[in-house]
Amino acid sequence: MAGGEARGQRHVGESATILSMATRSEWNIQKSEAVSTGAMITAEHPLAAEAGARILRDGGNAVDAAVAAAFAMGVVEPTTSGLGGVAWCVIREPDGTITTIDGAGAAPVRATPDMYELQSRGAAGMYGWPATKGDVQNVGYRSVGRMGAVGCLCHALERYGRMDRPSVMRDAIALAADGWETDWNLSLSLALYYDRLAPVDASRAIFFRPSGAPLRAATGFEAGDRLVQRDLAASLRAIAADGPEVLYRGELGRRIVADVQAHGGLLSQGDFELFEVRERPPLAVEYRGLQLRTLPGASGAITTVEMLRILEGFELGKTEALSPMALHLIAEAQRRAFADRFTYLADEAVVGSAIYERLASAEHAAAARATIDPGRATPQAAATPVPPSSDCTTHVNVIDREGRMCSLTTTLGGAFGSGVVAAGTGIMLANVMTWFDPRPGRSNSIAGGKRILSAIAPMLLLRGSTPFVCTGAPGGRRIMSAMLHVVTNLVDWAQPPQQAVNGARSHCEGAPLLIDTRVPQPTRDALAAMGHTVSPKLETFASSHFARPSAIVVRGSEKRAGVGALKSSTAIGVD
Template sequence: VEPFMSGLGGAAYVVAHDAATGRTLTLDGAVQLPQAATPDLFELLDPNTQGLGVYGWRATKDNAAETGYRSIAVPGAVATYATLLERLGTMSLADVLVPAIRLAEEGFPVDWYVFANAAISMSRLQAFPHTMATFFKPDGTPHKPSMIDDVLGPDRFKQLELAQTLRTIAAQGPEVFYRGEIGQLIAQHLREHGGVVTTDDLANYQVREREPLWIDYRGKRVAFISRNSGGTTVAEMLNILGGFDLAGLGHNSAAALHLIAEAQRMAYTDRFAYLGDPDFAEIPLAALESAAYAVARRAEINPSGPPSTQAVGDPWPFHAGGRPAQVAPTDGRDAADQHTTHLTVVDRDRNIVSLTASLGQLFGSGVVVPGTGVTLNNGMMWFDPEPGRINSIAPRKRALHAGTPAIVYDGATPFLALGSPGGRKVLTAVQQIIHNVVDFGLGMQEAVSAPRIHCESGVVHMDARLPVETIETVRAMGHAVSVREEHFLSSYFARPNAIMIDHAAGVLRSGLEPYKLSTAVGY
C-alpha cells in the first residue's frame, strides 16, 4: 500500500490486453495544466547560486513548482481507472471499490516502508496542517511499524475522509470527482490557498484512449503508450540495439553495456530535444519511433568505443511533416529519484493490465484537500519552468511523464507484462528487462533482479553489484562512470515488477524488485 506514491489526485498510464478480443488498449491519464498555468507562473532562481529543481531544471522561488498549491495540475487517475473498467471490466465501479473503501476505513498495519517514507517527508509536509493530520499521529510523529519486543504491534493507518470520497465515487461515478461535489471541494480549497486549478479545469479533463505504439524487437512485438509517456524513448533504445548482437556479446558484458549506454544516451538526448505535448508543437513521434531513424542513430555508435558525443539526432528527414521551426530543447541533466506505483496484473483468462500511477514526488504537492482525503499531485514539476522550450508550461498542456507500462507479444500472444516506478530510470529498467528476457533468455525473477545501468546524460550509472572488471572496462572505453549501491530507500535503477506467462506450463512467473517491498500474489 503506497498512499504517498499514488492516489486519486495523481496521474495514471495503462497498457491493457483483452484476451477475449485480442485487443490491446492504451490509456493516457497524464495530468493536465490548468488554464491559468501561463509561462510566467513561477519566479525562476539563478541556477548558478540557487541550485536546480528535481528534474535538473531551474529552481523556482519557494520551490513553488514542486511543493504546495501552485504545483498542482489536474489529476487524471480517476478518469483513467473508470475508463479502463468501462472498456474491459466485468464488475461495477461500486463493487470494484469495496476493498479500497474497506482498506481506507479499517486501515492497514504500518510497516517500515510506510514509516520511513513518512519520516523523510515530515519537514516538507509540516507546512500543510491537514496533510499532517491525515498521515501522522496527533503528536506529529509518523505511525510506527512493529518493533522488536513490541507487545502492542504496529499502528493501523486509516484514511476515513478518503473512504467517504471513494463511497461517493462508487455511488455517483467519476463525474463527481471532476464535475461534482468532490471537484468543487478541491477547487475551492486551492482557490483559498493560491492554487490555480479551477472547477472548469477539472470539468474539461479527458483521459486519452489511443492505439498502442507497436515496435518489433527480435521477432517479438512490444506495445507501449506513445506521445506523453516513456514509450517513444524506450522504443528508440530498442530499435537502435536491434541491429547489434547483444546475445553474442554476453549478458551484462562490458561490450553489451557500452552499446546499451550509447542507445540510452541517444534516446534521452532526443527525448529532451523533441518530446512534449504534440498538441502544442510539431513532434516527430513517428520518426523517433521508427526503425529507419534508429539505423541512422546506430551508425553513430562505435561498438569498441569510445562513446559517441552527446549530440541530438536529426529525425526530421524521417518525419512526414517536414522540418518545422525549431523550439529550444529542455535541459537534460540527470534527474533525482521519483516516486510512483506500478501494478502488473494477469488474471485466469489471461487478461492483462500494466498500470503506472504517480503523485509525482513523495506525497505529491504535499496538499491533502480537507473533506476529501485526496492527496494532490505536484504535476507542475514535470514541466520545464523556463519559457520557450519544448516542454515549457502552457495552459491545458499535458505532462510528459516517464511512466512506461508495456506488454510483449510473441505474434498475437502476450507473454510478458512489465513496468516500474522510478522517474526517468523507469525507461532504462523496462528496456533492460526486455533485453534480459528476449536477448538473453533469463527467467522472470532473474531478469528483474539482475544489475542494471542508467545513462540519460554524460554519466553511466552502474549497479555496484556488477563485477569490478566490467565496470573498469566500461570506464576504460571512455565513459564517465558512477557506481551506485542500491538500498531500500534509493531508486538509482527504478523499482520494476513483471509477470511472464508460461503458456505451455499454464503458469504465471513473477519478477520482483529485490530491494523494496514488492509482492506477487497468485490464486
C-alpha cells in the first residue's frame, strides 16, 4: 500500500497507530435450557415432545413417555424415523437395574455379497461406500431390509412401561389421522429429497401437492399445508390393538412384502418371521469415576467408548475446551477408534464378541494412547473425503420423577429411508442395506440375514448409582464424535447441558479433521501447524456436519435439558 501503510490501520497524529475494530456478523442462534424438579423429556420435534410430556402428566413413566414420543416422531418427522425403521434404547429402572433393547435391522435372507453392481468410481450414501449402479443400495425397493423399530418400542413398553399401547400411541394416531400443519423443517426436507420420494406413487401422494411441489410450510401470509396420513393412522391403530405381531406375522407385514416384491425387492415374509428383539445387559465402563452405560455390540457406542477410554489417560480438564491441544487429542482418539471400527466391526454373529470386548478394554486404550504424539498429528497417506451426513435419525431422552431413565434412538437409515412408502400402509421403509459395505470380502459386507452395524449411541451416565446424564444424538457416523464431545463437555469441562450439546465440535474418521467454523481461526491454524488436514464446516439449518445431540443432566433436585439450536428439538419439564 502507498507509504507502507498496513491494511486495517490508520494514523493518528505523528505516532499513534490504532488497529481496525471492524468485524463481520456470525450465526449466534441459541435456545434456553429447560428445567424441572419432576420429570424431563427431550425430542426432536415439539409435537413429539408434547406427546411424551402428556404421558408423564397422566402418570406414565419414562419408558411410556419415550415410546409415545418415538411413535409420534414417526408421524411428524418422517424424514428420520417411523414404523418401517429400526430402534434401540438404554433403560435404567429406579432400583438401579439397567438394560438395553436392540431392534436392529438386517439384510433380507436372499441378499448376497455381490447383489449390487458397483460403479467404476464415486461413493454414495451417508457411509460413503462405493457407489452402486442406480444407487439401488440406498434408494428404492432393493435397499429395503428387515425392520425392528416396532418390535423394540413395543417390547420396551410391555416390559418397562406401565400404560397400554392404545394410551401411549393415542397422540401419534391422532396426528396421523387428523393431520398437522407442515413446518419449515419438513418442507425443506421434502424439497431436498424430492428425487428420492417423487418416483414412488405412494410417497408422492402423501408428501407432495397435486402440482408436484412439496407440501408448504406456513408463511407470513398463508397457513401451511396440512399433512394427513390416513393409511399410517390405520397401521398405527392396528399395532395399538394387536401389537407387533400384526407387522411381523400378520396382514401389515404381508402388505409390505407384496409391495416390495412387486417392485423387485428381496424382503420376504420369512424375514419378518425371523425378527426377534434382543434385550441384553449394557456395555458398562467407567469414565473419570462415573459409570457409563450404553449399547453392547454392533452400534456406534463401542467406538465412542473406545475414544473416551483413550482420552481418559490425558488431563483434558487442565486444557481449555476447544483449545488446540484439546482438539488435537480428541482428533487423535477419534482417528484410532474409527480405524478399529472400519477394520474389525460388523454383526457379532460374524466377527464374534471378543473384538468388542477388546476395543472397550483399558489395555487396548493404553496401547492406542501410547501412539499419540501430543504435539503432532498422526501421518496420513492421503486426505480421503469424509462421507456426508444427513438428518436421518431421531433421539428421545426421558428421566421421570422416580429416577427411571430412557435414552432411545430410532432411524430410517438415510433421510426418508429408501424413499418408499409401502402401498396401502403409509409406512416409510428404511434403506437397511445402506449400512453394509457393497464390496464382497469385507467384515461388514452383505450376507443374507446379517444384522447391521449401526452408528447410534444412546448413553446413560451415573454417579455411583445416582442418575446424572441421559443423552444421545441423530447424525450417522457423526453421532460417535458428537457423543464424545458431549461427555467430555459435561464431565471434563463441567459445562451446562445447553452449552455442552451446542458447542462447536470436530469429527475425524481419518485424514481430514472436520472443524466447526465457530472454532476461532487461530485455533484452526494451530491444528494445521500440528499436521492436521483441517476442513472447516459451517453448520446450518439444512446441514448435519456434527450430528444433533441432546441431553438431560441431573444436578441435585433439578433436571436440566439441552437440545439442538438449529432444528425443532424441544425439551419439556413436567413437575
